[in-house]
Amino acid sequence: MANERQGQCIICGRIGNLEGHHVIPISYGGPVDGTLIFICPDCHFACHKTAESLMAKTVKSKNWFESEEILKRAAPYVKAIIDAKRDMQEGVDPSLMHKPVRRMFQVQLSRWELNRLHKYQRDKGYKSLEKMIEDMLRSLTKF
Numbered sequence: 255m256a257n258e259r260q261g262q263c264i265i266c267g268r269i270g271n272l273e274g275h276h277v278i279p280i281s282y283g284g285p286v287d288g289t290l291i292f293i294c295p296d297c298h299f300a301c302h303k304t305a306e307s308l309m310a311k312t313v314k315s316k317n318w319f320e321s322e323e324i325l326k327r328a329a330p331y332v333k334a335i336i337d338a339k340r341d342m343q344e345g346v347d348p349s350l351m352h353k354p355v356r357r358m359f360q361v362q363l364s365r366w367e368l369n370r371l372h373k374y375q376r377d378k379g380y381k382s383l384e385k386m387i388e389d390m391l392r393s394l395t396k397f
Contacts, residue, residue, distance in 0.1 A: 261292060263292070263293045263294040263297055264291055264292070264293060264327075265293050265294075265297040265301075265319075265324060265327050265328045265331070266293075266294060266296070266297050266319075266320070266324050266327075268294045268296075268297075270294070271294070271295070272292035272293060272294055273292065273293060273294070273295055273298045274290045274291075274292055275290065275291050275292070275293050275298050275301065275331070276288050276289070276290055277289040277290070277291060277331060277334050278334055278335075278338045279302075279335060279338055279339075282335070282338035282339045282341070282342045283338060283341065283342050283346075284338055291331070293331075296320075297319070297324075297328060299318065300318035300319045300328065301328055301331050301332050301335060302335060303316070303318040304316070304317055304318045304319065304325070304328070304332050305332045305335035305336050305339070308332070308336060309336055309339060309340075371383060371386075374386070
């Protein structure tokens with residue numbers, strides 16, 4: 255572990271003193287023995303601050319990273335913080351929080367509604383109605 259703390263930040267590439275960052279923060283229900291990455295103090299601070307800024311739903315969220323390129327490399331870690339905090343706020347059981355879950359639901363549609371969905375599916379080029387709906391739902395949860 256001492257060698258990892260002196261390595262290279264996986265986000266910005268700086269070499270030197272690194273801090274351990276739980277990809278899913280313990281404070282938001284992440285496991286103590288969860289995935290740990292070593293990043294520089296600036297990127298560690300920026301991950302948390304950018305996630306908080308995005309969660310605040312302000313008119314213009316603040317990017318705490320030095321550049322958009324660095325933010326792109328940090329995006330999965332920022333998203334993990336946001337997802338964990340949202341799960342905690344929504345009361346998701348922490349023991350289930352980070353296990354893959356497939357949630358399914360049933361909806362009753364009129365023939366007219368189903369025809370509209372199929373037309374939209376064809377217009378957007380989807381081969382599968384399920385895939386189209388899944389993509390639509392995912393687009394609603396992006397930060």
